[in-house]
Amino acid sequence: MPRIVRIINARGEPQWGHLLANGMVSLLDGSMDAGFTPNRQMKGNPRFLAPVQPPAIICIGLNYRAHAAESGAKEPQFPVVFFKNPAAVVGPDEPIQLPTHLASSQVDYEGELALVIGKRCKNVSQQDALQYVLGYTIANDVSARDWQKQWGGSQWCRAKSFDTFCPVGPAVVTNEMRQFDPMNLKICTLVNGQVMQESTSADMIFSIPKIIAFLSGSTTLLPGTLILTGTPAGVGMGRNPPRWLQVGDVVEIEIEALGRLRNPVIAEPP
Numbered sequence: 001m002p003r004i005v006r007i008i009n010a011r012g013e014p015q016w017g018h019l020l021a022n023g024m025v026s027l028l029d030g031s032m033d034a035g036f037t038p039n040r041q042m043k044g045n046p047r048f049l050a051p052v053q054p055p056a057i058i059c060i061g062l063n064y065r066a067h068a069a070e071s072g073a074k075e076p077q078f079p080v081v082f083f084k085n086p087a088a089v090v091g092p093d094e095p096i097q098l099p100t101h102l103a104s105s106q107v108d109y110e111g112e113l114a115l116v117i118g119k120r121c122k123n124v125s126q127q128d129a130l131q132y133v134l135g136y137t138i139a140n141d142v143s144a145r146d147w148q149k150q151w152g153g154s155q156w157c158r159a160k161s162f163d164t165f166c167p168v169g170p171a172v173v174t175n176e177m178r179q180f181d182p183m184n185l186k187i188c189t190l191v192n193g194q195v196m197q198e199s200t201s202a203d204m205i206f207s208i209p210k211i212i213a214f215l216s217g218s219t220t221l222l223p224g225t226l227i228l229t230g231t232p233a234g235v236g237m238g239r240n241p242p243r244w245l246q247v248g249d250v251v252e253i254e255i256e257a258l259g260r261l262r263n264p265v266i267a268e269p270p
Helices: 065-070 145-152 207-214
Strands: 003-008 016-021 024-033 035-041 045-047 058-061 080-084 096-098 112-117 132-140 166-174 186-191 196-200 226-228 250-255 261-269
Touching: 016 035, 024 207, 058 196, 112 186, 112 250, 132 207, 132 250, 166 261, 207 226
Parallel strands: 058 226, 096 261
Antiparallel strands: 003 016, 003 045, 003 166, 016 024, 024 035, 058 080, 112 132, 112 226, 132 166, 186 196, 186 250, 250 261
16 A cells, blocks of 8 residues: 655655655655656655645535534534645644744644545546545644634634644555545544544545535646545543643544654744
């Protein structure tokens, strides 16, 4: 099952690679658009970057039944769509920065299954939708709830687009082998080793084919587009008392077949 990653090579430059079972990386030439050709195996311990540089990040809100319930919201009739700034993307082990300039004291985690569009598409049917998926990865839809609920002008994008608010990785597990069902994957989020979210993608209200068909309706999705498919119950906002992220926390998200995404939490540098 090919696992596409981005790493810093020996020249200090970003390069694509294939994550091997032993943790080593086989370097690749090419791109997600044009395809890849093998180069050579990298020596030493690689530094991993986010495995995508998306032209757009499209997110689905309230897409897990239990999360909609804990949010006090009715299950939506159509997918709830919002966007994140592509500059919010960071990779494995890169820190989540709690905003201090536009300050927030209510920063929350949201472990999510994400997918990467592999081919330009528009008006895709549900039956054909998975043919346009390059692969799947793990994402954290970090959210400043005070900006989302109070100060965002009724829009979510401000609350979810601060720098570092979209950790992604460690790899894009490609769709070629079809050795797992993306609609039945275990998802677990831990903060400082404590399980906060534990569910499966089977709790989604809108399936991945439905999401792709809806988002591509009268709308072109570009190759590399990152789609976050929603978060399960257990977010910090839904707890009593709420559990907001603090400096020194470590957030880990595990998704079956995709691996583990780890990010420490720091304050935004001055």
